[in-house]
């Protein structure tokens with residue numbers, strides 16, 4: 001059976017509070033059986049762990065503070081996130097990174113928070129989930145000294161940028177952007193990622209893929225992302241699903257060595 005792994009969803013967001021069990025059931029009914037729920041602030045990090053405990057072997061958690069909330073990373077929050085990072089259901093640190101697109105915290109504040117998360121990832125031997133928005137060169141600079149494992153989530157850049165990330169050994173995750181008619185460059189980038197570094201995600205509730213008749217995105221739609229991605233690289237969807245699910249499990253250290 002074809003099994004998909006949504007490597008970045010926010011089932012911990014308010015948008016899913018009412019019906020998360022239905023959302024998970026719907027996803028499983030189309031083969032989306034594994035989910036990485038990424039934290040973006042302290043509450044959502046706790047919620048990610050709670051969901052992972054409720055759905056063992058299906059939901060896995062990441063804990064961290066989103067770059068747009070980087071200023072919230074005070075001493076108390078650092079302690080809480082570090083403590084959560086010890087939980088066996090936590091398989092990654094994030095999401096972290098840099099976001100200079102929206103009006104947010106200063107570069108220095110975001111940069112310091114990013115480095116703190118990278119350091120935490122290394123200490124816990126867990127991969128970092130990296131958000132990059134209008135910040136590619138700065139993210140690259142920050143990664144030069146990093147010798148852990150990481151994934152660039154919701155990649156939106158071009159072929160030469162993805163090449164830089166691949167050179168650093170990163171995994172690269174693609175979301176609904178590749179399904180848009182405007183996604184020509186990002187599809188070009190996708191086709192140049194080595195097959196063992198490629199993973200897929202929804203970033204739900206955001207970024208609904210093209211052709212989905214719902215404002216809210218959800219993990220079941222990762223199948224749409226997979227079908228466009230598979231077509232882009234000339235693979236059938238079943239093979240693509242088993243390849244990317246295997247990559248995701250290796251990335252998150254689930255039952256295989258990295």
Ligand SMILES: [Zn+2]
Pocket residue numbers: 008010038095203
């Ligand atoms: Zn996210």
